[in-house]
Amino acid sequence: KVTALINDLVDLAIAERDHATNSYLQWFVDEQVEEEASADEVVQKLKLAGEAGLFLVDQELGTRVHLFTLPITGTEAQA
Numbered sequence: 001k002v003t004a005l006i007n008d009l010v011d012l013a014i015a016e017r018d019h020a021t022n023s024y025l026q027w028f029v030d031e032q033v034e035e036e037a038s039a040d041e042v043v044q045k046l047k048l049a050g051e052a053g054l055f056l057v058d059q060e061l062g063t064r065v066h067l068f069t070l071p072i073t074g075t076e077a078q079a
Contacts, residue, residue: 009021010022
């Protein structure tokens with residue numbers, strides 16, 4: 001649903017020929033692509049690990065640190 005909403009905003013910016021907004025929205029598009037890939041990776045690990053490996057997958061996921069650059073300031077933040 002989030003992806004569809006972002007895509008709708010990009011479509012609107014393009015239709016309105018609002019290049020600045022379209023450029024701004026590209027950060028959200030790129031971030032969403034990364035998040036979907038990350039979620040898919042987790043799903044694949046869960047399928048591979050099965051019920052017996054859930055604890056190990058949980059441990060691995062618990063150690064992840066998420067850094068991203070804010071679209072307006074260009075500074076890094078931690079999620």
